[in-house]
Amino acid sequence: MISIKQKTYPFLAAAVFLAGLLCLPAGIRSQELLSDVRIWGNFELEARYYFQDSLIGAPEVPEKILMNGFANVNISYSGFTVGFRYESYQNALLGYDPRYRGNGIPYRFASYTQDNLEITLGNFYEQFGSGLVFRSYEERALGVDNAMDGLRLVYRPMDGVTLRGVIGQQRLFFDTGPGIVRGLDARVGLHSVFPSLANQTGRLTIGGSVVSKFQRDMNPLFNLPENVAAFAGRLNYTRGALNLSAEYAHKINDPSAENNFIYKDGHALHIVTSYAVRGFGMLLSAKRIDNMGFRSDRNATGNDLNINFLPPTTRQHAYSLSSMYPYATQPNGELGFMAELTFSIPRETILGGSYGTTVTMNYSLANSIHRDRIHDTIPIGQRGTEGYRSRFFRMGDEKYFEDFNVEISRRISRGLRGLFSYAYIAYNQNVIEGYVDKEMIFAHILIADMTWRLPERRSLRWELQHLSTRQDKQNWAMAMIEYSIAPNWFFSISDQYNYGNNDPDLRNHYYTLGAAYARAGNRFALSYGRQRQGVICVGGVCRQVPASNGFTLHVTSSF
């Protein structure tokens, strides 16, 4: 078990003591000063009691009960803020990395803001541009947290100009990674800086970043670069309803476990354009990624120690069956496109109905990039070489993911609202989940989600979903009923049924019963049921979830 680390404790002691002293004169002399002291934070506990369930492949859990919990506590006074997060894993819930183990304070910081200068010591999250060269963030649902531990400066010397500087190491569970990450970023809103542009209808913002990492080379086979830099330039142009964003990133060669130790530079290009007026919105995006994995430990894999973030250009589905096959960005190479159209059909028209209708259509495709041998005798991706050559605009032969979906949402009557959705998804298991001999999955998903408003602020919502595919586990059906009493109570019952499984013994029901109570900033939820094996993704980052069966208690609180 891990206790509060020696290096954390003095920092925490100083921070809390300082916060206390800040309040002392206030407490003794002046109630007015007290009003400037602010304490806030949040808390979460998720505990699950596990039953072995051989029918769905849920393993026996020796501890019976597993729990993840954390609390953030922050104190601020007159531009000065200190805070920490206490985390507890007793032991980590199934599906979370078991290296989350025990208790500790892996996140603590002190920051000060004065005259447009913000200084942070300790842990912080930051992002440059869209994150192609730098993004430190947390996604608790996935157990991803690559918070920096070091120093951050943010300075806004004039309106429209932001300069950022970061240096530190990244969080790796209850420790930090071996590499040091340094970065600078500048963002300039030309519209604000140059008065002559103030009257122009277009607004142009430009930005540039440089990030480098240092890690000692201990490799006996290769001469590896100890310092690896990545550069990015970006622009955003807005004129009326039109918006254009583009970012290009280049990374110096960075042999790593992720790219099989090839000495090839990395590139990433992400372009998004949108046109939006009231009642109509359209978005087109294109992305090309080539060898852009960038971590502060060249031997890291999985979700560990990522310095950058490569956003997938696919839709993030919100329903259980449509999100059964989620896409994750392929940092070693990917060409992707997405188009999305959202429009409203006005009320009191034939198609719009009495209350109006909203339609969303989305198409996305992710494909391999073109790759050629660098020499006739060297296989593509050969360790210790430049790996391959790639033509920038040429698409590769392998499809990774394709998704076409339509969603229609309308109020059918005063008390009834409906959402209907269809999705076609093609999913390359071998690439996305790392298998070698699995077939491509082609799935069709239909969803109906109806909400019936009842008197006294009660409502009944039910979902019907169906997924049909000849691959993987074949067909699924899902039904859910949720009864809620606003603003406090929720009750739900649901079942996912793998009725089409080719193996009759695996035609399992995944039923769940749940109740939740939400009041002010607190929420308590208790549920019992089966969790199917699968992949959970947020923001294109995923984790595998094993099958399980049991009771779950989930408590969240903000204060």
Place this chain on the structure above:
Amino acid sequence: MKQTITQLIPVFGLLVTLFAGPAFSQEGRGLPELTISGLDGKEVNTSTIDNQGKPFVISFWATWCRPCIQELNAIDEIYDQWQEHGFKLIAISTDDARTRHNVLPMVKGRGWEYAFYLDENGDFRRAMGVHLIPHTFILNGSGEVVYQHTAFSEGMEWVMFDFLMELLE
């Protein structure tokens, strides 16, 4: 002994902090000073968000969050009544680099008329103690948080409306 004293320092600090009497939680507090951006890319200081002396609502949401969209849809249907009384909804998108570009086409396409901002790095979300979304705060005319709620179900838009009316009185 020295170690014991060192360990007691933060406990003492915390006790002093508690007994000095700063108000806990978001309730009764104004908004923190942080930078977020508008949908046009212009940076905005969160402490300047107000509603000219009238109560208002801040809702944290995301384009991929189904209950958040239900909430914004439900309020949209009665937003005329909100506006008649001078109430306003400020929607803070927590979308990250993957989905933040979808925010503008989605809100325009759906015809929502709220004030929208992007909190891509999550600074505002963390400073408000938001973990799950939708997470909604109601602020009085002085810009102080007086109520907060996590989750949405049909009818919550009227609960909020009633609360705003009480504040008006």
